[in-house]
Amino acid sequence: MNATLRTPTADSARDAHLSLSTDCVADSAGGLTFDLADPGARGDAHLLLRLRASDVDGEPDEVRLPLTPAGHGRLRAVLPSSVDLPEGRWDAYAEYGASEPRRLVPGLNDLRSLVDRVPSGARGHVAVRIPYATKYGNLTVRAWHRAPHAEGGELYIGDTELTVHGRLFGTTPTSDAYAEAHSRRQPALTHRADVTSQGADFTCTLDHQALAAQPGSWDLWLYPSGAAGPRVRIARLLDDVADKKPIFTYPLTRLDTEAGPVDVGPYYTTDNDLSVRVVTVA
Amino acid sequence: MHISFLIHNAYGIGGTIRTTCNLASTLAEQHDVEVVSVFRHRDEPVFDFAPNVRLRHLVDIRKGERGYEGDRPEYHSPAQVFPYAEGRYQQYNALTDERIADHLASVDADVVIGTRPGLNVHLARQTKRGPLRVGQEHLTLDSHSKALRNQLRGVYPRLDALTTTTEADARAYRGTMRLPGVRVQAVPNSVPRPDVSPADGTGKWVVAAGRLAPVKRYDLLIRAFDRVRGERPDWRLRIYGSGKQKDRLRALIDELGLYNHVFLMGPAHPIDPEWAKGSIAAVTSSLESFGMTIVEAMRCGLPVVSTDCPHGPGEIIDNGVDGRLVPVGDVDAIADGLLELINNDALRERMGQAALQDSERFDPARIAERYESLFHDLRGRTTAIGRVRGSLHRTRGTLLGSGYNARAALHRGRRT
Secondary structure, three states: OOOEOOOHHHHHHHHHHHHHEEEEEEOOOOOEEEEEEOOOOOOOEEEEEEEOHHHOOOOOOEEEEEOEEOOOOEEEEEEOOOOOOOOEEEEEEEEEOOOOOEEOEEEEEEOHHHOOOOOOOOOOOEEEEEEEEOOOOOEEEEEEEEOOEEEEEEEEEOOOEEEEEEEEEOOOOOOOOEEEEEEOOOOOOEEEEEEEEEOOEEEEEEEHHHHHOOOEEEEEEEEOOOOOOOOEEEEOOOOOOOOOOOOOOOOOEEEEEOOEEEEEEEEEOOOOEEEEEEEEOO | OEEEEEEOOOOOOOHHHHHHHHHHHHHOOOOEEEEEEEEEOOOOOOOOOOOOOEEEEEEEOOOOOOOOOOOOHHHHOEOOOOOOOOOOHHHOEHHHHHHHHHHHHHOOOOEEEEOOHHHHHHHHHHOOOOOEEEEEEOOOHHHOOHHHHHHHHHHHHHOOEEEEOOHHHHHHHHHHHOOOOOEEEEOOOOOOOOOOOOOOOOOOEEEEEOOOOHHHOHHHHHHHHHHHHHHOOOOEEEEEEOOOOHHHHHHHHHHOOOOOOEEEEEOOOOOHHHHOOOOEEEEOOOOEOOOHHHHHHHHOOOOEEEEOOOEOHHHHOOEOOOEEEEOOOOHHHHHHHHHHHHOOHHHHHHHHHHHHHHHHHHOHHHHHHHHHHHHHHHHHHHHHHOHHHHHHHHHHHHHHOOOHHHHHHHHHHHHO
């Protein structure tokens, strides 16, 4: 027999892994509850959220939430929607006493209340936090804070135009409202589109041919009260999908331009903002 | 009882591994259970076996580990015992032959359970005298090639029992394999109670989950959803899973202009929280050897609209009570089935409740009980008739090779 029994080291590694597995429940107000096994460590226990250094300049931002006993050998931390969490990716750690924080891994994420979420926007802003598993299998919370917020909804791709339906939170569109596409390669280059609105719902239609003239990405902005008011990036944030790009995908439209054929189509950026891509066809 | 499972690779991901993990972990509450994995390719199993399940491997194929054995010459000579017509024959070799033989010759157990045809062959031929030999069939007889069926026919008579996941497959084994003295019994796969609370049935979402493979016929589901959208544009469809069909399905969604309604979500693990976001589950396969996802969805409180394909769905779903069975390959019938539940909130809620109740029969505790009573029956039988019968029977099986007709007659005579 050459078979080996599981080694004690492997077992303790597995136990350690289990103690870092964190269940996350989202509420419809944008709050999150974190649950994990109590390792029985000494000292104060905290759930530490650390904003990725790549997302900010200088020192990483940190938020410490007390981990308190929740019965059945579990610890719980609550991140209410009222706690301000700047936009970015917040890596989750457990911190026991003075010991080095340990990176948490996702357990069960119950995000059903986020799926068709309609926030009130009553305080002029929308806060979104979606926990997700990173490509290395760790637990991170993606946070957005938009004041106001223009949520992208159904898109319709016609032969000559792209129609965007959306909803505005935190303010109301006026009769001066318009949308604008900004070329990323040529910041001075913009393309304006009329906006029609009904209550908080808005619709704008962008002309494919106008966008096709400049290859690269066009970022879509809403000006809910015209040039004098704020500009709002159109984004899709209000559901349980942390990374929209691979899931909300749309067909491309082939167009002829003076510089040759191009493919035009909408997409969501890695920040879940709505843009239009114009790609030269080789 | 000492119960010993033999599995291809307990460290991977897949239906057989998951269901073995569930069963072994539940049996371990009452019994001494070990899971012997022929291969080990990573340090830790993906599924959480109960801590008191002893998990070990026979051949270490972790590259870079001190115990790595993939470079041994025996590892590269063909297997003699593992049947060549088995789907995983290429992965087996002289080293696995030897290790499995050694294991089965010395196994300290009352029951030995094989989890795929090739391992059942090892079990039938090489288990020392004493333990009950139980072979599990997680696929179906008609999915095996003629060559494999012939190989199995020669050795399966030396098993004490063969379990299938459906009654339909058990009937197929009894009807076409002639396995004298072998108890052929259907025991469905188990699915534990989910850790999330059941769906409340209010979300306007249809959910499907599985490999994006041709057999799942997600193309039919997407086409059916085109009709659903026409009538109920407020409902949408999520399909979880990955696979080779992804690009084709993506193209179909775009061609039908369903990009606001149908979403390819990619793989999700665990899947239960995703079921809980939906209100109806859909299965449009042309073949389901069991139908694990149907049970999973039901355990999350979702009524399932499923094609009535061979073999499992019809045995899981009580048509019109806890779900809806529709004809295979029929887009309109799938759309009708979905719209029936979409358009009738009370019916959907009632079926969801029924699905929750009816799927409790697949709880690991209940399935483990069925295995326990099978083991007790078999032990009673072997003790009553005596061990001699078993060993004679096995010797005869070896000697007669393909002479199973005569043997069948002999055993039929003895049993009556």
